[in-house]
Amino acid sequence: MTNGNAEPGEGKGAKSTLASSVYQQLRDDLLRGALEAESKLRVEWVVSRYGAGASPVREALNRLAAEGLLGRHDQRGFFLMPVSAVELEELTRTRCWLEERALRESIAHRNAEWEEQLVLALHRLARAERRLPEDPATNNPEWEKLHRAFHRALIAACGSHWLIGFCDQLSDQASRYRLISQNAPGMGRDEIGEHRVIAERTLDGDADGAVEALLNHYRLTAAMCMERFAQGYDPKAGAAKARRR
Amino acid sequence: MTNGNAEPGEGKGAKSTLASSVYQQLRDDLLRGALEAESKLRVEWVVSRYGAGASPVREALNRLAAEGLLGRHDQRGFFLMPVSAVELEELTRTRCWLEERALRESIAHRNAEWEEQLVLALHRLARAERRLPEDPATNNPEWEKLHRAFHRALIAACGSHWLIGFCDQLSDQASRYRLISQNAPGMGRDEIGEHRVIAERTLDGDADGAVEALLNHYRLTAAMCMERFAQGYDPKAGAAKARRR
DNA sequence: ATGAAGTAGAATCTCGACAAAAAAGCTGAT
DNA sequence: ATCAGCTTTTTTGTCGAGATTCTACTTCAT
Known part of the structure; x- marks a missing residue:
């Protein structure tokens, strides 16, 4: 299943290598929280799931491990990075540090082009459906994309592709946490309103x-994830720190 | 990222994989500025230089590319990341942002263990020779290691392994620039004194x-690199924008 | 029972050869 | 001379088999 063979029509017209294709698909699945069952990632399993040889798969896994989405132990293979409450807290804290700096720099160096891209990103986000129309229980992948695009547009003018890259990396991690904990449905949260306020004050x-x-936007999201964590997450994979009595 | 792996066995006893060995050596050579002549990195060349098959070499290259030390284009292989004056400026700026935050957090959360590690790192740095005894023209790799260790010790208590990892990554890049431009010999600069002042105020x-x-320490270093850059560096390797597709 | 040593099975990692693509070289017409 | 189009060469990316290492299980002695 999901064995979308490397058809020439995949995504853009660019001829990608097999390793890049596996990297992209596996990354999407990771951020989507689609395979958090087992901690270990056997390469043979990945091979059979995405339909590629061992070499390209290993290259993709190495990239993901270097990015921090996977872990790796020499002679012991790859594994999914464990999730935990303390990790989520640390992640959120770091993210606030970096994004604050990035946003302040962006505002300080603002220009017309950047402002237009920002209102565009906000508009698109507002138009998208938060949940899938046919199945209101699961998130809409398209909305996730636009959400990421909005936050990226916010800091796009910060003047450092390094900082943007770091923020992206942390954004990936946050995405993973949000979608693992099956981000609660609304609960009276005015998501689009929050984004609109951010954009207005920025502009x-x-x-x-x-x-x-x-x-506050980030911290509220983290708090909601944390709630789901504390009650519902099964730490069999070893994410638990010292939670038993 | 996750480059400064403290645990996996590079030290001794732990059997590393060939891919990790090549990764380590190639990374050292990159930071040492030992192979900045040609922009392109043919895998066959790496294979013959480090004595390993194509598969482990490609895995190592993928890791380095994900870390930002190398570049990669699908179906077109790997290349050394070009260096330029504007890149150096952007790098330094980003580094100052992140290290300031990290140092402030470290100081805010300081404890005895961290302070002791810091004075230890300073002591070791002060004892090491800046240049190689037998050849005073080239840098001492041991000093470079201790220098990195000192700056790492400074921010070790910041409470975020993410932030530490990002700072390490930027430190790698800065190292590369410093050693490419053959960091000028002293020129009346009191290196150990600068580090001592930083440590004292921190403590x-x-x-x-x-x-x-x-x-100021970072900016001064960057300025000295920039000087060498402007006058002596031959941008044939591609300080300018790389060709598209 | 507990724990240590040894063995069978499974997974990782590596090598060499092959296919696919890009770069370089060549011919010939404008 | 120049440039398009084809051929040759070089380089990248991929596959499948095999060697090495780890893991789980059995066996045996304390």
Whole structure:
């Protein structure tokens, strides 16, 4: 299943290598929280799932491990990076540090082009459906994409592709946590409103206000994930720290 | 990222895989600026240089590319990341942002263990020779290691392994620039003194003072590199934008 | 029972050869 | 001379088999 062989029509017209194709698919599945059952990732399993030889699969796994989405032990293969409450806290804290700096720099160096891209990203996000129309229980992958695009547009003018890359990396991790914990449905949260406030204050040049709104946005999301974590997550994979009595 | 792996066995006794061995050696050579002549990195060349098959070499190259030390284009192989003045400026700026945050957090959460590790790192750095005794023209690799260890010890208590990893990554890049431009010999610069001031203010809990000293330290180094760059570096390898597709 | 040593099975990692693609070289017409 | 189009050469990316290492299980002695 899901054995979308490397058809020439996949995604864009660019001729990708098999390793890149596996990398992309596996990364999507990881961020989607689609395979959090087992901690270990046998290469043979990946091979049979994505339909590629061992060599390209290993290359893809090496990339993902270098990015921090997977772990690796020499002679012992690859494994899914464990999730835990303390990790989520640390992740959120780091993310707030970096995104605050990035947003302030972006606002300081704002220009017309960047502002237009931001309102565009907000508009697209507002138009998208939060959940899948046919199945309101699961998230809409398209919305996830646009959500990422919006937060990326916010910091796009910060003037450092390094910082943008780091924020992307942390965004990936946060995505994984959000979708693993099956982000609760709304619960009276005005998602689009939060994003709109962030964008408005940013466009107004109100750096302090924008940062405050952005950080609260992240912290609220993290808190909701944490809730689901504490009650519902089964730490059989070994993510548990010292939670038993 | 996750480059500064503290645990997996590079030290001794642990049997590493060939891919990891090539990764380590090639990374050292990159940071040493030992092979900046040609922009392209043919895998056959790497194979014959480090004596390993194509598969482990490709895995190592994939890791380095994911870390940002190499570049990669599908179906077109790997290449050394080009260096340029604007890149150096952007790198330094980003580094100052992240290291300032990391140092402030470290100072805020300081404890006895961390302080002791810091004075230890400073002591070892002060004892090491800046240049090689037998050949005072080239840098001492041992000193480079201790230098990195010192700056790492400074931020070790910041409470985020993510932030530490990012700083390590930027430190790698900075190392590369410093050693490519054959960091000028002293020129009246009191290197150990600068580090001592940083450590003293840090241990005193003087966050503002420590940050000021640290950032000046980085900016001065960058400025000296930039000088060498502007006059002596031959941009044939591609300081300019690389050709598309 | 408990624990240590040894063995069978499974997984990782590596090598060499092959296929696919890109770069370089060549011919010939404008 | 120049450039398009074809051929040759080089390089990348992929596959399948085999060697090495880890893991789980059995056996035996304390």
